Amino acid sequence: MGGKDLRALAERFAQICGPHRVLTDRDRLATYRSDGLLHFQVMPGVAVLPETTAEVAAVVAACHDAGVPWVARGSGTGLSGGAVPVEDGVLIVLSRMRRILDVDTANLRVVVEPGVTNVQVSQAIGPGYYYPPDPSSQIVCSIGGNVAENSGGAHCFKYGFTTNYVMGLELVLPDGEVVTVGGKECDLPGYDLVGAFVGSEGTLGIATKIVLRLIPAPEHRETLVAYFNDMEHAGHAVSDVVASGILPGAIEMMDNLAIRATEEATHAGYPLDAGAALIIEVDGPVSECKATFDEVVEICKRNGCTGVRVAEDEHQRQLIWKARKAAFAAMGRISPNYYVQDSVIPRTGLAEVLNRIEQLSREHRLRVANVFHAGDGNLHPLVLYDHSVEGEAERAEKLAGEIVLACVHAGGSITGEHGVGLDKKAYMADMFAEEDLDCFQKLRCSFDPEQLVNPGKVMPTPRLCGEVPGPYRQHPLERAGVAERF
Amino acid sequence: MEILRVSTAQDAADALADAAQHGRPLRLRAGGTKSSWGNPVEDVWGVLDLSGLNGVIEHNEGDLTAIVRAGTRLVEAQEVFARAGQMLALDPYPGEGAAATIGGIVATGDSGPLRHRFAAARDLVLGIRFATTDGKVARSGSKVIKNVAGYDLGKLFTGSFGTLGAITEVILRLHPLPRARVTALGRDSDVGRIEAGARALLAKPLELEALDVAWRDGVGEVLARIAGAESEERTRRTVAALEEAGLDTVVAEGDDEAALWERQRASQRSDDGIVVRVSARPAEIGRVLAAARSARAAAVGRVAFGLVWLALPAMDTADAVAAIDHVRARLRPYACVVLDAPESVRAKVDVWHSEHAGAPALMRRVKERFDPRRVCNPGIFVGGI
Numbered sequence A: 001m002g003g004k005d006l007r008a009l010a011e012r013f014a015q016i017c018g019p020h021r022v023l024t025d026r027d028r029l030a031t032y033r034s035d036g037l038l039h040f041q042v043m044p045g046v047a048v049l050p051e052t053t054a055e056v057a058a059v060v061a062a063c064h065d066a067g068v069p070w071v072a073r074g075s076g077t078g079l080s081g082g083a084v085p086v087e088d089g090v091l092i093v094l095s096r097m098r099r100i101l102d103v104d105t106a107n108l109r110v111v112v113e114p115g116v117t118n119v120q121v122s123q124a125i126g127p128g129y130y131y132p133p134d135p136s137s138q139i140v141c142s143i144g145g146n147v148a149e150n151s152g153g154a155h156c157f158k159y160g161f162t163t164n165y166v167m168g169l170e171l172v173l174p175d176g177e178v179v180t181v182g183g184k185e186c187d188l189p190g191y192d193l194v195g196a197f198v199g200s201e202g203t204l205g206i207a208t209k210i211v212l213r214l215i216p217a218p219e220h221r222e223t224l225v226a227y228f229n230d231m232e233h234a235g236h237a238v239s240d241v242v243a244s245g246i247l248p249g250a251i252e253m254m255d256n257l258a259i260r261a262t263e264e265a266t267h268a269g270y271p272l273d274a275g276a277a278l279i280i281e282v283d284g285p286v287s288e289c290k291a292t293f294d295e296v297v298e299i300c301k302r303n304g305c306t307g308v309r310v311a312e313d314e315h316q317r318q319l320i321w322k323a324r325k326a327a328f329a330a331m332g333r334i335s336p337n338y339y340v341q342d343s344v345i346p347r348t349g350l351a352e353v354l355n356r357i358e359q360l361s362r363e364h365r366l367r368v369a370n371v372f373h374a375g376d377g378n379l380h381p382l383v384l385y386d387h388s389v390e391g392e393a394e395r396a397e398k399l400a401g402e403i404v405l406a407c408v409h410a411g412g413s414i415t416g417e418h419g420v421g422l423d424k425k426a427y428m429a430d431m432f433a434e435e436d437l438d439c440f441q442k443l444r445c446s447f448d449p450e451q452l453v454n455p456g457k458v459m460p461t462p463r464l465c466g467e468v469p470g471p472y473r474q475h476p477l478e479r480a481g482v483a484e485r486f
Numbered sequence B: 001m002e003i004l005r006v007s008t009a010q011d012a013a014d015a016l017a018d019a020a021q022h023g024r025p026l027r028l029r030a031g032g033t034k035s036s037w038g039n040p041v042e043d044v045w046g047v048l049d050l051s052g053l054n055g056v057i058e059h060n061e062g063d064l065t066a067i068v069r070a071g072t073r074l075v076e077a078q079e080v081f082a083r084a085g086q087m088l089a090l091d092p093y094p095g096e097g098a099a100a101t102i103g104g105i106v107a108t109g110d111s112g113p114l115r116h117r118f119a120a121a122r123d124l125v126l127g128i129r130f131a132t133t134d135g136k137v138a139r140s141g142s143k144v145i146k147n148v149a150g151y152d153l154g155k156l157f158t159g160s161f162g163t164l165g166a167i168t169e170v171i172l173r174l175h176p177l178p179r180a181r182v183t184a185l186g187r188d189s190d191v192g193r194i195e196a197g198a199r200a201l202l203a204k205p206l207e208l209e210a211l212d213v214a215w216r217d218g219v220g221e222v223l224a225r226i227a228g229a230e231s232e233e234r235t236r237r238t239v240a241a242l243e244e245a246g247l248d249t250v251v252a253e254g255d256d257e258a259a260l261w262e263r264q265r266a267s268q269r270s271d272d273g274i275v276v277r278v279s280a281r282p283a284e285i286g287r288v289l290a291a292a293r294s295a296r297a298a299a300v301g302r303v304a305f306g307l308v309w310l311a312l313p314a315m316d317t318a319d320a321v322a323a324i325d326h327v328r329a330r331l332r333p334y335a336c337v338v339l340d341a342p343e344s345v346r347a348k349v350d351v352w353h354s355e356h357a358g359a360p361a362l363m364r365r366v367k368e369r370f371d372p373r374r375v376c377n378p379g380i381f382v383g384g385i
């Protein structure tokens, strides 16, 4: 793609959106070079900030006509390089589409534009209702990004992930066509394209309107943090809680290194010598919480916890959570650089995998802090390193990669919530066979046969789409004129 | 008609590849309990019988997950899970002789009352393995409960009516069986009061395990199931809400309680009549029940999802077509999909109510990519896909 074509495209965008919403100068484009994962940086050719579905559709159609690849971007907090631009391509920034279109509490639905932030949804629906997926980045990340990544959060063990709450989508397809899939209703006829789109990492099109399902807000919460001498005991406590039939709203775990870092950052009062801290929150009807919470405390004690702190009020609850929510950021206190991993393991494999991580950490002479969603086995090992030390960044990456493989070998996944993006695509082939990847490609090609959308992401190696073979046979109903062929 | 019985996933893939190569359309079947759903399949050459793919492959008790072969009967899998105090929180009516298989339930996206608390098949399926028409066995998802690697083809295949390939294994999330269950049942012959009771409960943070409505022979019901560690206090509050809405309320426990829900499940099916599934909204549940009343249909519904199954009595073909049209006209703009119906009726109506399918051209492109030769249940699905 030559600079001239791109200039023509930028002019077309200016006609569509107005010149002030088209960025072409390198200084302003520089902001968009990467997402939350800073080590992938690519300068886009042009960035455009549409404000309506019609503008998005016109922009996408213009790219399609010109055969120029493009990438969608929400708030740019992604941690897998999903929103990293393509060189000489177009970046479509959706952060200006931030209207809340319909708060329909009578039907437990809310309809928003993609640039609305996660926390704005909670604010819009008010305290009586609850939209559970709560990524730690919720103050900034966009619902469009959440849909694309199928984001999770601390409360997903009980309540499910973004995909369990998206009911309908308005989509701009890669050729600029606008379609609506799903809606406020369930079980609409046809394929579950909503389910296929959620988690597709910006490779199938742009969500321009999103219908979310709400639930009544839990009436009550009980929160505790229990300290253990080591991760193994904490892990057993988690297993026992789950085996007892209790479904806590959240179960989060931190190891000693993570505790020390977060204490330094937040002074939340966690003992510095604890080998592990387990945050357990039980939520729901008052009577149900009371009945289960005592049991949770009991289980922690039975598994040798060295102390339990129960939040007596909202302030104390916030303090307990503060440490956990600040965990990533706090790593800066103990290490110049860190690399976040997002692998998942079957919960029962916890002790084994943690041992393996410790062993790898020793072998590579780098510290690893562990913070994770213990209920669903989603580890976030944080590999600590110093970029200025020759070779450490490479060692960190190698170590992180071996951790991913250890998790896959334990029957797990390379990513639980951050997505594959650029960062983990090399590991896709460790988790999936060639046949599996072929089928992923079939879905992608049915949306984007020209492969202009977020190219180079998710799939480990480039693949073509090819023609669809096959003679077309008419259905009898169609012949009889009963059903319309699409 | 040829019957191809397969006992491995690769056999199924070979059969599909062979069918594709020779242009021989297949009807995919396992338990056979939902053969009367969808459009009649066109020009079928043979049946691909998947019921031989059965058995629970893994039950990971500590992880609350399981891998089952698609032809495993739901009731058999539940027995295995129950031994560990667990369940698959998916409870559609298992059909004649309880023959419904997990693969069939997933392929049709069927559901039961537990959906209220645990969501639908799509949400409980962590992964699938399936046979493709190019003779391969592929997988999507994994056996961990949280995973975003790769596209979620499990959701694409769930409810796809076997039109994209043959599901051969399903990886499932399980839940603990509750320690006890109690149901509060409110009755009234006034649709408005039924809706009021149902909606009052929907807005309350009671974490009900199920919240259904029913309409039979001029009497409506709201059924609220309480399960968990504590039930006394929550039952009291549930009963109070139903009474406040003006309903006659009783509390059921034990076998009586279980029977109430068996009946709800069974009411989603009909042997000789017609079942129409209405995709409405929670706040419109009363309107749907009123339509049931006027069509002399029985109805069961999941309040939180606005889903209602209307069961029309058996009637001759012309009357049935008119009755379906009447229901659809009355419940505009909601999709009313015909499930059970005699083939004569299915040949005369668009059972899928296809105008409600978003992105039809895109759906067709998906079908073309996965089954280009149209050998997997051709024609059965929306718009003749």
Ligand SMILES: Cc1cc2nc3c(=O)[nH]c(=O)nc-3n(C[C@H](O)[C@H](O)[C@H](O)COP(=O)(O)OP(=O)(O)OC[C@H]3O[C@@H](n4cnc5c(N)ncnc54)[C@H](O)[C@@H]3O)c2cc1C
Residues within 6 Å of the ligand: A035, A036, A071, A072, A073, A074, A075, A076, A077, A078, A079, A081, A082, A083, A094, A114, A134, A135, A136, A137, A140, A141, A142, A143, A144, A145, A146, A147, A148, A149, A150, A151, A152, A153, A154, A201, A202, A203, A205, A206, A207, A208, A328, A417, A418, A454
């Ligand atoms: C400190 C921190 C904490 C985090 N904590 C969590 C956490 O707890 N849980 C979690 O799951 N994630 C977490 N994340 C990751 C990140 O916030 C999520 O992935 C989030 O959903 C990304 O949203 P975004 O708007 O920033 O998307 P971006 O980063 O802008 O984009 C992400 C992907 O979405 C695509 N995209 C964006 N908008 C659209 C749209 N409208 N239609 C189609 N595709 C689109 C992009 O092309 C890209 O592929 C965290 C990140 C940070 C920096």
